[in-house]
Amino acid sequence: MLRYVIRRFVLLIPVLLVVGVVVFILVHLTPGDPAAVILGPDATQEQIDQLRDQLGLNQPLYVQFFDWFTGALRLDFGDSIFLNMSVTQALRDRAQPTMLLTLYALTIQILIGIPAGVIAAIRNNSLLDRALMVMSISGAAIPSFFLGIMLILIFAVRLHVFPSGGFVSILDDPVQHFKGMILPAFALGFSSAGLLARLVRSSMLDVMREDYVRTALAKGLPERLLVIRHALRNALIPAITVIGASLGALLGGAVVTETVFTIPGMGRLVVQSVARRDFPVIQGAVMLIAAIYVLANLLVDVLYVYIDPRIHYDST
Amino acid sequence: MADETHAAQALFHEIQQGLLNRRTVLRRAVALGLSAPTIAALLAACGGGDTADGDDGGATDDPTATSSAPSSDGTATETADATEAPSESGDDGPGKRGGILRVATIGEPATLDQHQTTAGITALIGYCVYETLFTYDKSHRPIPMLAESYDVSDDGMTHTIKLRSNVPFHNGEIMTSADVIASIERWGRISGVGKNLMAATESLTAVDDTTIEWKTTEPYGTMLVVLSSNTQGPAIYPKSLLDRSTDEPLTEIIGTGPYVLAEHRPDVHIRVTRFEDYAALEGGIDGSGGRKFAYPDEILFIPVPDEASRVTGMQADDYHIAMDIGNDQYEVLKDAPNLNVEILPPRNWDVFFLNWRSPIWSDIRMRKAFQACLDHMPIMQNSRGGGDFVQLDPSLMMKPTPWYTEAGKELYNVNDPDLARQYLEEAGYDGTPIRFMCTQEYSYMYGAAVIARQQMEQVGFVVDFQVTDWATVLERRAKPEEWDIFVTGHGFVPDPSQITYVGQMNVYPGWWSDPEALELADQLLSETDFDKRYAIWEQIQQLAYETVPAVKTGDSSTISVMSKKVGGFDAVKEQSRVPYWNLWLEE
Numbered sequence: 001m002l003r004y005v006i007r008r009f010v011l012l013i014p015v016l017l018v019v020g021v022v023v024f025i026l027v028h029l030t031p032g033d034p035a036a037v038i039l040g041p042d043a044t045q046e047q048i049d050q051l052r053d054q055l056g057l058n059q060p061l062y063v064q065f066f067d068w069f070t071g072a073l074r075l076d077f078g079d080s081i082f083l084n085m086s087v088t089q090a091l092r093d094r095a096q097p098t099m100l101l102t103l104y105a106l107t108i109q110i111l112i113g114i115p116a117g118v119i120a121a122i123r124n125n126s127l128l129d130r131a132l133m134v135m136s137i138s139g140a141a142i143p144s145f146f147l148g149i150m151l152i153l154i155f156a157v158r159l160h161v162f163p164s165g166g167f168v169s170i171l172d173d174p175v176q177h178f179k180g181m182i183l184p185a186f187a188l189g190f191s192s193a194g195l196l197a198r199l200v201r202s203s204m205l206d207v208m209r210e211d212y213v214r215t216a217l218a219k220g221l222p223e224r225l226l227v228i229r230h231a232l233r234n235a236l237i238p239a240i241t242v243i244g245a246s247l248g249a250l251l252g253g254a255v256v257t258e259t260v261f262t263i264p265g266m267g268r269l270v271v272q273s274v275a276r277r278d279f280p281v282i283q284g285a286v287m288l289i290a291a292i293y294v295l296a297n298l299l300v301d302v303l304y305v306y307i308d309p310r311i312h313y314d315s316t
Numbered sequence: 317m318a319d320e321t322h323a324a325q326a327l328f329h330e331i332q333q334g335l336l337n338r339r340t341v342l343r344r345a346v347a348l349g350l351s352a353p354t355i356a357a358l359l360a361a362c363g364g365g366d367t368a369d370g371d372d373g374g375a376t377d378d379p380t381a382t383s384s385a386p387s388s389d390g391t392a393t394e395t396a397d398a399t400e401a402p403s404e405s406g407d408d409g410p411g412k413r414g415g416i417l418r419v420a421t422i423g424e425p426a427t428l429d430q431h432q433t434t435a436g437i438t439a440l441i442g443y444c445v446y447e448t449l450f451t452y453d454k455s456h457r458p459i460p461m462l463a464e465s466y467d468v469s470d471d472g473m474t475h476t477i478k479l480r481s482n483v484p485f486h487n488g489e490i491m492t493s494a495d496v497i498a499s500i501e502r503w504g505r506i507s508g509v510g511k512n513l514m515a516a517t518e519s520l521t522a523v524d525d526t527t528i529e530w531k532t533t534e535p536y537g538t539m540l541v542v543l544s545s546n547t548q549g550p551a552i553y554p555k556s557l558l559d560r561s562t563d564e565p566l567t568e569i570i571g572t573g574p575y576v577l578a579e580h581r582p583d584v585h586i587r588v589t590r591f592e593d594y595a596a597l598e599g600g601i602d603g604s605g606g607r608k609f610a611y612p613d614e615i616l617f618i619p620v621p622d623e624a625s626r627v628t629g630m631q632a633d634d635y636h637i638a639m640d641i642g643n644d645q646y647e648v649l650k651d652a653p654n655l656n657v658e659i660l661p662p663r664n665w666d667v668f669f670l671n672w673r674s675p676i677w678s679d680i681r682m683r684k685a686f687q688a689c690l691d692h693m694p695i696m697q698n699s700r701g702g703g704d705f706v707q708l709d710p711s712l713m714m715k716p717t718p719w720y721t722e723a724g725k726e727l728y729n730v731n732d733p734d735l736a737r738q739y740l741e742e743a744g745y746d747g748t749p750i751r752f753m754c755t756q757e758y759s760y761m762y763g764a765a766v767i768a769r770q771q772m773e774q775v776g777f778v779v780d781f782q783v784t785d786w787a788t789v790l791e792r793r794a795k796p797e798e799w800d801i802f803v804t805g806h807g808f809v810p811d812p813s814q815i816t817y818v819g820q821m822n823v824y825p826g827w828w829s830d831p832e833a834l835e836l837a838d839q840l841l842s843e844t845d846f847d848k849r850y851a852i853w854e855q856i857q858q859l860a861y862e863t864v865p866a867v868k869t870g871d872s873s874t875i876s877v878m879s880k881k882v883g884g885f886d887a888v889k890e891q892s893r894v895p896y897w898n899l900w901l902e903e
Contacts, residue, residue: 032787038426039433045794047508054564082426083582084567149624156632164632165625166618262620262629264583272424272583272621277787
């Protein structure tokens, strides 16, 4: 097991290398000049050239890549062109909102998705089943930014119960923090909850048709115990794959959600950095998100072993 | 003076580290023989830690500074009398002090260093913190701000500027000629306008602590206009700050303005707090100048780049003011019970630039064909919303300025497709595609471009319509070989020399280089007499219509969206940039 995990960690290196190269090329081949963005609309070409020189943007691309990549190997992603701080610092400042938002969204996804799927499976073909499935399909179909705007209109603009956006650190004021995070977390988590509910429902239905379930039922095991202890545990394996994969989707969705809800997280940093052509920040952020994605998948693979004893990774 | 500065700085550092209370500061400052304003500035820096001293922190808000006879070294009586200086109570103006004004901005400024950028967001926030020697009054004419008075010699080549005395910086130092010269020289090395001015400068010297003498090599007609600039203007920073920094963007911002930069968390907020020792002018508000009341305790500039989020935030009462709300939101927001939404006087005009270095436009008949094919109203309607938001007006200088002229109006909004076809035929246009750059990032640009393209195609132009993001347009428009037309907006300017393609003729993308216009532009810059300059300006505008460097479509208004809790807007809404310090919160 340990060997497997170590091997997966080693495999992270080529993945990040490829991501790094691709991102660097994409970012630098995109037209647009950070110097022009910084100097404002009326800057002269001379000023722009001067600033480009200062920023090292006039060096050949391969030199810039070499500088950046050797730095990245030492976990030094350079300095932001725009923000007057290192990329690491910029990402660290914005990690808390994004991590918490993703965590809350994941929680909402699980809290809604799994019970809804289980209930729909148990009450298969009932009105409740239909209602839950209509909800989950709607959830999956509504883009999170649209849901976000609707939630703002209802709960912030009309009812004034939650703020329309912004972020308060959990350390500064936990109450305001949660008030501010409920709407974005729900907007982000609801659509993946829909997907999860559908998946849990169908795999529950499969499991419930298995012989051992029928045997357990015949032996007189109470339904609740049967569902939770036997059926759900087996139905969860595909669900965990989806939850793990949705971590990546949630991080991606955070880009949009953070923009709608004005949350100063990594997602919005990426969007803003693209607009500002802040190359080092875009590169650093994409590398980080790629690494998180890969690590989340690794975590899922490891969790399989604990949930399903039949799964082994080591060749023994 | 240098010793005093040094001593004050040392004290200031101790205060910043929370080591001293007000009483200790006062005792030590008096013992050191610091000047009254310096002491008061230091006291302000300690905040209200020691109630025994009451409101003395506001002591140097000394409106008499401009009228009293300044002492030669710019310092006042050096005794503990500082604490007995007149307090500002009793003159709070029409508004209410207190509260935190929350402003939803369009995004994060690249820097708050005014010398570096023409970006509006930098100016909007920055001018709360620092000031310039001159600024604009309510009819957009230059008036003294940090300057007290001004004199120009008969030959127009020697400008003597007398500074106000006892104006403290946020770090406790008192502004002197040295600070002003250091700031202007730095600005003159960095900004385009500043470089032009410094190129024409023979000498810039301090006569004494509060007087500078500026000699130019030729008459410099736009001196005051340039020194009043409210984008990339010559903000006055303390020399001590400039001495320890470079020409790179400053990371520490210190000024003389009514607010102190207290906190800058990129993409979260910029917080400015009232400078209790601000040296306010006497009298009333006058445009961007005059008395600055600094009503809110704090102003919080919160970057909300997404317009929909700014709108919902205003509806939900999360912000007091939102910048840059599109005109299409007017109908949605105007009846909102908590908001004041109004259409502002026109402050922008839209313009298509033709690339004079592109072979396609080298024939004037081609340019005239473009000018003649455009029907301006549909373009304005699609870009700026039509109705009360737009108006057709040939003048490149807007009505509230004294520069308004209708010269060349017969060539404005020609809207004659047959004439355009005739020009194209005479020019022998062979169907070479016209490379038309625009962006969807600014909906008004895209809206204008789409209709102009239709109108061009109707008369026989072949258009290669290139939609990219704005950063790409900015990069490509600097390269003459890459484009033929681009569309942009032009903001309100108080002087014709500040129109991009007039002041930077043959430099600004498009490279208008009509020889006659170039000569007139030079005269416009050097002439000091208004009447003569006005006559020159009329000729330049006439040429702008006859030689077609660009085509102005029309003027447009934007809307202002403010919470009903905000007071004081009526007095300042004619300004092109809102002076936040004179707004207040009603609650």
